[in-house]
Amino acid sequence: MLAIAQPPFGILPGLLGYALLLWALERDLGTKNPNRTAFFMGWLAGFAYFFVGCFWVAEAFLVDAETYGWMAIPAAALLPAGMALFWGLFAVVYRRFAPKGQIRFLWFAALFSLLEMVRGMIFTGFPWNPSGATWRAGSAMSQIAAYVGVYGLGFFTVLIFASVGVIRRYRAEEGRGLQGYTAVLAMVLTLCGLFAVGQYRLNTTTITYSDYVVRVVQPNVGQAAKWSRNGFKAIFNDYVAMSRQAPAPGKPWPDLIIWPEGALPVSSDDLFADDSWTAPVMVNLLRDKQALIFGAYRSDYDPKLGNIWRNSLIAVQQHEKVFEIQGYYNKYKLVPFGEFLPFEDALESIGLTELVHIGDGFTPGKRTHPVTYGSIPRFLPLICFEGIFPSLDMSAYTSADVRLRPKWIVNISNDAWFGPTTGPQQHMNLASFRSIEEGLPMVRSTPTGVSGLIDPLGRMMPQTRLGSQDRGIRDIVVPNPLPATPYSASRFWIPSLVACIFLFFVTVGLLSRVVLRTPDNLR
Structure with a gap:
């Protein structure tokens, strides 16, 4: 019941x-x-x-x-x-x-x-x-x-x-x-x-709107398709073509393009490698002053742990013909058995491994917090699983902290893992509560799942919604945040x-x- x-x-x-x-x-x-x-x-x-x-x-x-x-x-x-x-x-x-x-x-x-x-x-x-x-x-x-x-x-x-x-x-x-x-x-x-x-x-x-335009790209790519022999090239070209697509007549070009978590089945190291065929495409992907956020795994170095792997949100921007990586947010809440293996020594001995078999699994980053990258308005990053947790950002926002408070939430997710089940719809509903709790709009991006704009009252805006198994782009004008909620x-x-x-x-x-x-x- x-x-x-x-x-x-x-x-x-x-x-x-x-x-x-x-x-x-x-x-x-x-x-x-x-x-x-x-x-x-x-x-x-x-x-x-x-x-x-x-x-x-x-x-x-x-x-x-x-x-x-x-x-x-x-x-x-x-x-x-x-x-x-x-x-x-x-x-x-x-x-x-x-x-x-x-x-x-x-x-x-x-x-x-x-x-x-x-x-x-x-x-x-x-x-x-x-x-x-x-x-x-x-x-x-x-x-x-x-x-x-x-x-x-x-x-x-x-x-x-x-x-x-x-x-x-x-x-x-x-x-x-x-x-x-x-x-x-x-x-x-x-x-x-x-x-x-x-x-x-x-x-x-009353919901008011900024003049900041975000494009969400959802190519409807299932998880299994990413690992097919010719999958990578086709998927990459699809993301590029949808990102370069001209807006509707009379509408502005987006200031920011968002690809989901796990958009491409390669590491960002390989994506931007000097000898790769993808690096020149990425460098010429964006218009001047345009930015891109996407999710990818990457190598990193930790003074205590040595060489490790991260699941990261990566922000890049084009500025006067210069393509720059503005920053990384490393996922804090990793999925047990998916991105890391708890009690690793004991469980590996009986044949269990994590689903994302990259190195020895991912290493978590620092606790979730608002970030500012380039000209992108200050936002709270949430990668996939993190969207279901209340108060990952433990800051208490009042009227005195208005400059520290994020303007919106970016939730990139890889709901392709869930397939055509109830999982993507539940995930979207759970993530939407973060908008209600914080009084912030959320832009959500998945490769196939539920993408679109969630307003500060937790409502998925129908005209921006890309449902499970949908393919397309949505150019979204980001709402302004509401005053800090009593909960925040x-x-x-x-x-x-x-x-x-x-x-x-x-x-x-x-x-x-x-x-x-x-x-x-x-x-």
């Missing part, structure tokens, strides 16, 4: 699954080992949720089926099985410490949300489909993320729908009226209030509040157990 509530399915009555989970965990689970039973119930619910949400992970292993195909089914099972451990732990802790009375749904929501945050951070983190992202980005309810972030919105979501699980029906002779429905009635009002706040934000926010100024105050609620109930629960077990003559 909870999985089909998530985009792209969007069957929101499925959110009542939180009430069902609360109700199920409060049943009589037997006296033999109720904690083990509760853990299995929670784990099984989590496994089903993440399997439906992440089945597309198998598609990545089928790109090179001859080498990695045997890993597809284990990966599709092991990923949800691992993430479901958080749900199993949740079930056990809820059973042990839940308070009595209707207030227990607050404890349910606080504990669930706290463990969702832990899931998004621990062991590099994987915050795919958190409860707050059930609401389609750009909708009225999604706007609450501008105040409390996607985790805070998740807390309210679980709180509201879990309240149904504590309904108590009294007999008519008890004369208690609606008392057993108090929690639900309060949460219905809360839901209406949050919806009204979000709708008001949508209705009263305070970041994790809602997670802190949730943690305080969690600790309060644990403390009360422990103290009550101590009091109940203390003999009367010692009280």
